[in-house]
Amino acid sequence: MKYSKNNQIFGLIFIALFVVSCSTEEQPAVSQVEFTESNTEVIPSSEIDQIILKSLQESGDFIWGNxxxxxxxxxxxxxxxxxxxxxxxxxxxxxxxxIGLEAVDSPEMKEAAGKIIGMISEISSKQSTSNLRETDESEIHEDLPYLEIKVSSLEALQNLREMSEVRYFEPRSYEFDYSLLNDNQYARISSDSGCENEPQAISGSDFSIITPGAKASWNYDQMGISQAWSQSTGAGITVGVIDTGLSPDQPSLNAWFNSGQSSGRTVQSFGTYKTGYWWWKKYDGPNDQCGHGTAMAGVVASPRNTVGNAVGVAYNSNLISVRGTSDVIFNSGNEKDGVAEALVLLGKRSDVKIISMSIGDLFSNSKVADAIRYAHNRGKLIFAAAGTSTTFTNWVGVIFPATMSETVAVTGVKEGNGYQRCDTCHSGSQVEFTVVMERSASNTKPLTTALYSNDPSTVGGSSVATATASGIAALVWAKNPSWSRDQVLSKMRSTTDLYPAKNGEYGYGNLNAAAAVLIN
Known part of the structure; x- marks a missing residue:
């Protein structure tokens, strides 16, 4: 995330699903003195979590602003x-x-940010028992209209509530206790594969060998993907994958990305996730330390070559991998920062058409929502996972940011007649599309690239459904390169299984890549 340090109060300000908690890096910064001097009783985190849980059960979301x-x-x-x-x-x-189209460094926006920081500083200077002012720990984002600042005063929050310059305010790093979702303390919202992405021995009945020796996943024929390749392979389209990064040990997504029938394209890796404390953090690099990001990148764009690995849906598309989070749930402050910065990075790039996000959080975050709108307002087609859980917790509905109107929510279903969601997939009214990604009898998942090796792995949940939908979108856009995002989305929608009807849990139903790439 790009920030400018703010050391002056007044004057010009340059405007600048498996849970691995980062709470050890983001510790409370309020002294015991500040606790004891407060006249307000602190609501314990256990009670806050129960309020969050109740809101999730009743409305499907939790909004800090409420x-x-x-x-x-x-x-x-x-x-x-x-x-x-x-x-x-x-x-x-x-x-x-x-959001993102109006200059945040305009005089009016600078003045608004300065007024907010000035108010908090004034209260801090009156109440602080140390020489450290809270505005010495404030940062203003260069691209998005939000700032972050240390606040320990309830009075400051009450004043913010009355200011016309304030759109929202919420804790940067508070983390909900996911174990409260049910009685099983180990039950977590997670990817079906979590951070495990090892090569596997896969039955020959679960893939087909295609020239010049790649493996096409068993579900490609059912989604019309194999049939669509005679019309489009994604050439010329760049897909951005925001996830846990790209493994440097997977040659298919590195040195062999341009090989076989997938020559003449590019792959890039970036890292926007940082580790460390809020006031001192460093980028953690683009390399995947989880496995999930590599799996998603493989589903989208793994090459069609001779080595016998899994082939991606859009095997001639360009790929940009951004490590925005350490795991599939961006619930820590650093992960929210990383995802927001990743969206800005991809939003700024004119070559990026599609953004695939097989990640999410249980409830909304306004900062990340601003970043979603930043990218969306620049014409990006954003696919987001509806959510994946353990079988004990998939009563939870569609998760954020798939809940946003600026994203296209995707979930996974089993093969066969009718619609039955995968064992760990979420569904709900926000779902737009479904992807067949689980075998009814064996629960076998689709193929993808592992962290290393030429042997494929498998991956499931709404994660793989989202990456598959992103690849199909690349096929459609490559066939019609002059189209807008809305035209691509309209074509995908009009060729789905249930269109023009929309199911309350599964949207327009299964995508059909072969039909979507045909010219009317």
């Missing part, structure tokens, strides 16, 4: 005390359709 100042303050000081504040110019409501 909560009391006391609850937000309690969550704030029990995490890292950093508050994310979305802002706007005074008297000018910043609508979602303008």
């Amino acid at each position: 909560q009391s100042d006391e609850l937000i303050w309690s969550a704030l000081i029990q995490s890292d005390s950093i508050l994310s504040i979305g802002y706007q110019a005074s008297g000018k409501e910043l609508v979602n359709a303008r």
Whole structure:
């Protein structure tokens, strides 16, 4: 995430599913003195989590903006005390359709940010028992209209609530206890494969050998993907995958990316995820330390060559992998930062047409939502996973950011007649498309590339469904390179199984790549 350090209060300000918690890196920054001097009773995290759980059960989401100042303050000081504040110019409501299109370094926006920081600084200077001002720990994002600042005062939150310059404020790093989702403390929202992506011995009945020696997953024929390749292979289209990175040990996504029938394209890797404390962090690099990102990149764009590995849906597309998170759930503050920066990075690139996000969190985050809108408002077609859980927790509906109207929510279903979601997949009214990705009898999942080796692995859940849908979109866009995002999406929708009807759990149903690439 690009920030500018803010050392002055007034004057010009340059505007700049497997859970692995990062809480050990983002410790509370409020002193015991500040705790004891407060006249407000702190709501314990256990009670906050129960409020979150109740909201999830009743509405399917949890919105910090709907909560009391006391609850937000309690969550704030029990995490890292950093508050994310979305802002706007005074008297000018910043609508979602303008996020990222209006200059955040305009005089009006600078003034709004300065006013917010000045108010918090004034309260801090009156209440602080040390020489460290809270504005010495503030940062303003260069591209998105939000700032982050250390806050320990309930009065500051109450004042923010009344300011016309404030769009939202919420704790940067508070983490919900996922074990509360049921009585099993080990049950987690996760990818079906989590961070395991080892090569496997796969039955010959679960793939077909295609020239010049690649393996096509068993579900490709059922999704019309194999049939679509006579019309389009994704050439000329760049897909950005925001996930856990790309393994340097998987040659199919590195040195062999341009080989066989997949020559003449590019692959790039970036890392926007940082480790460390909020006030001192460093980038952790683009390399996949989990396995999930490599699997998703493989589903989208693994090459069609002679080595016998799994072939991607759009095996001639360009690929950009961005390591924005350490695992499939971006629930820590650092992970939210990384995902937001990844969206900005891809949003800025004119060559990127499609963004694939087989990651998410249980409930909404306004900072990441701003970044989603930033990319969407630049014409990117964003696919997001509806959610994957253990079988004990998949009562949870569609997760964020697949809940947003700016994304296209995808989930996975089993093969066969009718619609039966995969054993660990989420579904709901926000779902747009489904992908066949689980065998009814054996529960076998589709093929993809492993962290290393020329032997494929398998991957499941709504994760693989989302990556598959992103690859199909690349096939459609490559066939019609002059089309807009809306035209591509319309073509995909009109050739689905259930169109024009829309099911309350499965949207327009299964995609049909072969039909989608045909010219009307």
